[in-house]
Amino acid sequence: MKTTWLKTAIAIAAGALSTQALAAGFALNEQSISGMGTSFAGRSSAADDATTLFGNPAGMSRLKREEVSFGMAAIHAKTDIKHNSASYGSRLGRGSGTTSGSNDGDMVPTTAVPMGYYVKPLDDKWAIGVGIYVPFGLITDYEGGFQGRYFGDYSEVRVITVQPTVSYRFNEKLSIGFGPTINRIDGKLESAVPPLMGASDSRVKIEGDDTALGFNVGVLYEFTPHTRAGITYRSKVEYKLEGDTTISGDDPLIGVGAGPLSLDAYGKYDATLDLDTPESIDLSVTHELDEKWTLYAGAMFTRWSRLKSIVVENEGMGPAAAANFGTIAEEQDWHDTWSYAIGAAYKLNKQWTLRTGLAFDQSPTNNTHRSPRIPTGDRTAVSFGLAWNPTDDVTVDLAYSYLWEEDTKIRQNKSYANGAVQESYSSTYENSAHGFGAALSYRF
Incomplete structure (x- = not known):
């Protein structure tokens, strides 16, 4: 009995393991609280504190003192x-009708994002550092009875990165920086499968x-003491996730209760998923207009078009199951994206600095393949930040961001058991998010 129901269900769950992480859901790119205050408009050129290790490792050469920075968003x-x-x-006895269920939304619990950085200048040319970020x-x-x-209905993904880094300053204008990244990804995805005979x-x-x-x-590159531009390249990362697929029910x-028609599919199986996260290029310019005002502008290109499809390999299944879903593929067909941001900082006095920024991010998803796991569209974000320097050694950064997305449509259809069972789900999502951040930097 050639079936596709379980094949599709596993593909959707496995595919979400990558897409949820890649899209970052409602994440606000929190690797820097000072950068968050300007919507990350000057991420690759600001080089104001130790968080430049992520934004642009070449910026470590601008730091004159040993510095540690810890934050949470x-x-x-x-x-x-x-x-x-x-x-x-x-056509298996259920007839046809409306799939029951709720649509409460608010399926993203409040999430904390930690970060930490350390930078040490060795002399007037060399600096080293290490960062840990998410x-x-x-x-x-989603709620247990979610209609879709x-x-x-459940996705949990985490990527934690450790980045040792070195930078070198050639002269008063040009600096470079490099850091390998060690990336740990783990995740859990769940889906419901409709009853066929149960x-x-x-x-x-x-x-x-x-x-x-x-x-x-x-x-x-520092054109003048008041104007500098930066470019950061973040490489693709090739993952091979290994774990298991568990299928359960009655x-x-x-x-095993329907004789020769039974698939004997319940159980736990070894699963692997190859995934390449795409490379990105981040460009920005920082200009100190005068002693009070600093302006930022930036753009980032991400090569999401690498994600054409998700292929899952499962092992340990019986012959009937393996013949149908030993190898699973799901089309994604994502497209490349650009994000843009502008920002400004105003220095009230030696102790206080105000920041603000505006950003626009394109979504890599498309209307054909978008699912409830990643119901995101193009987004706009506005940010505000505050820096307090009680002494020359200490800086406290606070930031707030609000983002909203265009209305996003979900139009999903699936067939099971060679078309004997069909399911569809349609809805419109209105997404928004608040981001709050705080960080402490100390210079030795």
Whole structure:
């Protein structure tokens, strides 16, 4: 019996392991609280503190003293789901009708994002440092009876990066920096599978992790003591996630209760997923207009078009199961994106500095393949920041960001058991998020 229902369910769950991380969900790119205050407009050229290790490693050469910086950002997201509908059609005894369920939204719990950096100038040319940050990470947890549960109802992904870094200053104008990145990814994805001959849903859960290497390299050029430009290249990272796929439930057709038609699919299987996260190029300019005002502008290109499809390999299945979903593929067809930002800082006095910024980010997803796991669209963000310097050794940074997205449409259809069962889900998402950040920097 040639079937596609479980094949599709696993592909959707496994595919989300990458796409949720890549899109960063509602994340606000929190690797720097000082940068957050200007919507990261000067990320590769500001070089104001130790967080430049991430923004542009060449900027470490501008720091005159040994410095450590620790911070935390909190993200509180809100989602309204409207214009929703879901239906099914079945030739296996269920007939057809409306798929029951709720659409509460607000499936992203408040999430904390930590970061820490250390930079030490060795002399007037060399500087070294190390950073620990979270480039991707989010939990999306829909309510148990979510109407779109067959297209994904739980996702948890974390990427933690450690970056040792070195920079060199050739002269008063030109600096370079380089840092390898050690990246740890882990995640868990769950989906419901509609009943075929049973009375209740089955479940598909995928868990996996991997550690992989990449690198960041940057160049900083100071045209004048008041104007500088930076460019940062962040490499792609090649992951091979290894874990397991667990299928559970009490449906006799999915399990072992329907004689020769049964797939005997319930159980735990070894799973692997190859994934390349794309490279990006970050450009920005910083101009100190006078003693009070500093202006920032930046743009970043990300090569999301690398993500054409997700391929999952499963092992340990019986012959019938392996023949249908030993190798699983799901099309993504993402496209390259640009993000843009402008910002400004105003120095009230020696102790206080105010910041603000505006950013626009394109979404790599498309209307054809967008699912409830990644219901994101193009977004706009406005940010405000405050820096307090009680002494020459200490800086406290605070930041707030608010982002909102264009209305995003979900239009999903799936077939199971060679078309014997069909499911559809349609809705419109209105997404927004608040970001709060605080950091402490100390110079020795």
